[in-house]
Amino acid sequence: MNKKPLILVVNDDGITAPGIRTLIAVMNQIGDVVVVAPDSPQSGMGHAVTINETLYCNKVKIDDGPQQEYKSTGTPADCVKLAVSEILDRKPDLCVSGINHGSNSSINVIYSGTMSAAVEAGVEGIPAIGFSLLDYSWNANFEPLKKYIKKIALNVLENSLPDGVVLNVNFPNNATFEGVKVCRQARANWVEEFDRRTNPQGRVYYWLTGKFVNMDKGEDTDEWALANNYISIVPVQFDLTAHYFIPKLNNWDL
Template sequence: MNEKRPLILISNDDGYESLGINSLIEYVRDMGDVIVCAPDAARSGFSCAFSATEPLLLTLRAESDGVQIWSCTGTPVDCVKLALSEICPRKPDLVLSGINHGDNGSVNTHYSGTMGVAMEGCMKYIPSVAFSLCDHNPRACFKPLRNYVREIVKRVLAEGLPMGVCLNVNFPLATEFRGMKICRMAHGTWGNEVVKARHPRGYDYYWLVGSYTSDEPQATDTDNRALTDGYVAVTPTRIDVTDYETMNRLKDWENIIL
């Protein structure tokens, strides 16, 4: 690893063999030295979960000029924690996550292991960006994303991000994009989330599935609308989830004596 080049840590929640993460590696490998530490299999929906009760294993899968690829038996957040502690020769200049096979806009932000990687990097005060494509196909075409990914990475490396802020970047399923929109997270709801079935051996079992509904379909400033209109949706996301307006409104509660 060359200390004069930026150090980029990459992870995801689809696993180190996924087409999305390998596309991301190819798109940025000339922009810095790259260390990849990703789950050994898919870990979608793990959000910011980490392994507190089980030991973890690291395996070096490949090494070439300026790129190391490791797998981890844990969650996406485990991968970041282990990489920072055991693999990276110094603090990375950038943490990248993805490219995810599937949309991580709206409330999916809170469930996403892809965003868990970016949140973990952000909590370590490292500029962090999560990339997702609205296509669950394991053979999805990521080529249209290349120039946008490189431009975003170039700008974040040069300009940084505010402390406690990471970027959630979602791409619509298209062969070309109308541009980028800087937008907020849409309000939405998952419904019909449980499918119950009867096992031949006499017990019930359940699949967690669901369908998404936008709760503000007329809004024009959201990630959902940007994606629907063919734009790349860039949503600055804060670690601090405090609602300051409500905090100030409830200040008089401090005067209550029971």
């Protein structure tokens, strides 16, 4: 009899977030699930790791289900490292991260704790997927996503992924979708501002604000897909080398 796949589930919104609870339920239909997730929200942490503070990780039980669960004081990337090094007795067949409450399309992938957990799994040689819904509400409706998440996860388990590649999957905030599009990452960024304020003690502080600007008019991007009610899938690589520029750089007088 074939052994069930071992699936690691992580996130950045915290172990009690509705998004990860939905993802756990879907993964329980596929394999043996181990959850290692932050004990509090870690959005926007990127690929940060804990090196100057004590790191804790404790077994917990959040709700019914066969999954094993651990909550950590660390970042999403810490959670993957802890799972691989300390908790699991073998390498997972799949790591899924999310479901994030909010977009991780385009440049957001750089800042995302959700995607950094998936990338960390990829660094460890584990096929990985990050899932996000374009709804920041704690009470977001994740129900329409379930069948697509299951299908994408099963495809990765069956077909695997190239070494150094993970998937970034984003869902529009709708009850139904036009379909699924494999895309490239749109060229877009945040135009940021700082709201400067003064507290009652006279000390100046700042709130980061800004707006998202999409400079990319291509119809093959994740931003186009999401704006047109398609689920976007972007294969992400974590080799950041600009290979095309190496020959030109070699011609510099260095």
